[in-house]
Amino acid sequence: MQAENQQTLHFQAPVRQIEAETWPVDEVMALFDLPFTDLMHKAQTTHRANFPDGDVELATLLSIKTGGCEEDCGYCPQAARYDTGVEAKKILDVREVLDAAKAARENGATRFCMGAAWRSPKDRDIEKVETMVREVKALGLETCATLGMLKEEQAQRLAAAGLDYYNHNLDTAPEFYDKVISTREYQDRLDTLGHVRSAGLKVCCGGIVGMGESRRQRAGLISQLANLNPYPESVPVNHLVQVEGTPLHGLPPLDPLEFVRTIAVARITMPKARVRLSAGRRELGEAVQAMCFLAGANSIFYGDKLLTTDNPEAEDDRVLLDKLGLKTRNKIESKSGSCS
Ligand code: SAM
Ligand code: DTB
Ligand code: SF4
Numbered sequence: 001m002q003a004e005n006q007q008t009l010h011f012q013a014p015v016r017q018i019e020a021e022t023w024p025v026d027e028v029m030a031l032f033d034l035p036f037t038d039l040m041h042k043a044q045t046t047h048r049a050n051f052p053d054g055d056v057e058l059a060t061l062l063s064i065k066t067g068g069c070e071e072d073c074g075y076c077p078q079a080a081r082y083d084t085g086v087e088a089k090k091i092l093d094v095r096e097v098l099d100a101a102k103a104a105r106e107n108g109a110t111r112f113c114m115g116a117a118w119r120s121p122k123d124r125d126i127e128k129v130e131t132m133v134r135e136v137k138a139l140g141l142e143t144c145a146t147l148g149m150l151k152e153e154q155a156q157r158l159a160a161a162g163l164d165y166y167n168h169n170l171d172t173a174p175e176f177y178d179k180v181i182s183t184r185e186y187q188d189r190l191d192t193l194g195h196v197r198s199a200g201l202k203v204c205c206g207g208i209v210g211m212g213e214s215r216r217q218r219a220g221l222i223s224q225l226a227n228l229n230p231y232p233e234s235v236p237v238n239h240l241v242q243v244e245g246t247p248l249h250g251l252p253p254l255d256p257l258e259f260v261r262t263i264a265v266a267r268i269t270m271p272k273a274r275v276r277l278s279a280g281r282r283e284l285g286e287a288v289q290a291m292c293f294l295a296g297a298n299s300i301f302y303g304d305k306l307l308t309t310d311n312p313e314a315e316d317d318r319v320l321l322d323k324l325g326l327k328t329r330n331k332i333e334s335k336s337g338s339c340s
Contacts, residue, residue: 023226023269028219031265036257040295043264047296050271055329056321057111057274057299059144060104063307064132065091065116065125071148073171074180075208077243077308078117084245086308091116094131101136104303107314110329112136113144113167113204115307119184120149130161137162144204144234149184149192155199165234166196167204173220176213180248193228204234206278209262210254211240218262226269234299235266235273239280241309256288260295267296274299282312286320293326 031039048054068088069078077084101112114132121129125147133143145158146167158166171177174186196203205228207221225235239259242249266275276299277284277292284292304313312320321328 021223021227022229023223025216025220025223028223028226028265028269029216031268032215032219032261036261039261039264040291043267043296044294046268046271047298051298053327053329055298055327056293057276057329058107058109058302059111059113059276059299060100060107060109060303061113061115061301061306061311062092062097062100062104063117063305064097064114064129065089065118066308067117069117069119071119071183072181073183074247075211075240075243077246079246082245082247084243088117091125091128094128094135097132098135098139101139101141105139105141107303108328108330109141109302111142111144111165113146113165113301115146115167116148117307118148120151121147121154123154126154126157130157133158133161133163137164146204149188150195152195152198155192155195155201159199159201163201165202165204167234167236168192168196169205169207169236169238170221170224171207172211172213173217173224175220176211176217180211202234203228203232204236205232206234206236206238206266206276208238208240208279209259210251210280211248212251215258218258219265222262222265222269225266231270232273234276235270236276236278236301237262237266237297238278239284241279241283241306243309253283256284257291259284260288260291263292263297264295276300279306279309279311282310286323289320290324293324 066089067078067086068080071079072081073079077086104112129145137143142164144165144167145163170189172180177186209218263275275297277297278301301311302314302317305311
């Protein structure tokens, strides 16, 4: 009997190796739960060890195709089904994109991110974006695009055109996701991120806080991001901009200190990523943003507009960075090695 058992064991199918999570939710949650000053100290120590220059990256956004989107993302002013006053427009001409990119470069931005209100781009859209990417890159800017879900072949085409980064957010924790979006699955987002990675593009991936999620769900988002292998090079942390007409309008606002904690936890768990203060900076004010920089944020969206909503005025940002004595990144370390 014993021999039989041994034989059974000997011939059993090999156990599938499950990759260990680098950052299980419980460990991320333990960081969130630290006393505020301990968390800030840990985040600042991590930040200094990984970014000794301490510079802040300036990334400018342009909406290359605004509004009329078929998806139902509950936060988004560009979803056609919500009455938000955002008008659906055609894709911009390359000339308009280049003019905006030149202005961004003159203002000191090093990265230019082109966003489109698509569920996923059609192949003929990719053709237009390829031209935009080539020409924006020729200006010496790093390029980023956010166009929705990508097929593998589309990611490869964008990479071949010289795109540096692709932005595609996980938005929130898997267990909160269906409270916000029903027209695409969490797995669809992970699949797009996989195609982006295998095309050799750098990944820009983050989420939104302040959508009514719990602290554990914020920890769940950070855990998902930090467990991507490798974790994203850029992590945009958006503070929900509540737009009238969207389902998430009217929620109680998130405690600003909880936003600062989220930045600190992102810094600790993804030590070499550029952690970007993204949407919602106008509502945060100077003191909270200063705490975010202390917590390890080292990138901002810079320019008077995000995609459809207002960002702080560029001039006000220059004043703030100056007041804090923070220098901006002026070197571009893109694949082509071009510099501005
Ligand atoms: N349509 C594409 C997509 O959804 O992937 C690209 C553009 S979409 C506007 C990019 C990201 O912007 C979203 O994933 C979301 O994280 C963020 N976003 C959109 N509306 C927002 C809002 N009201 N507040 C904060 N972040 C927002
Ligand atoms: C990201 O994470 N935030 C940016 C960018 N990636 C594309 C977009 C914020 C959009 C805020 C709402 C709007 O302006 O329409
Ligand atoms: Fe469309 Fe993107 Fe807005 Fe969702 S977030 S509604 S996919 S533009």
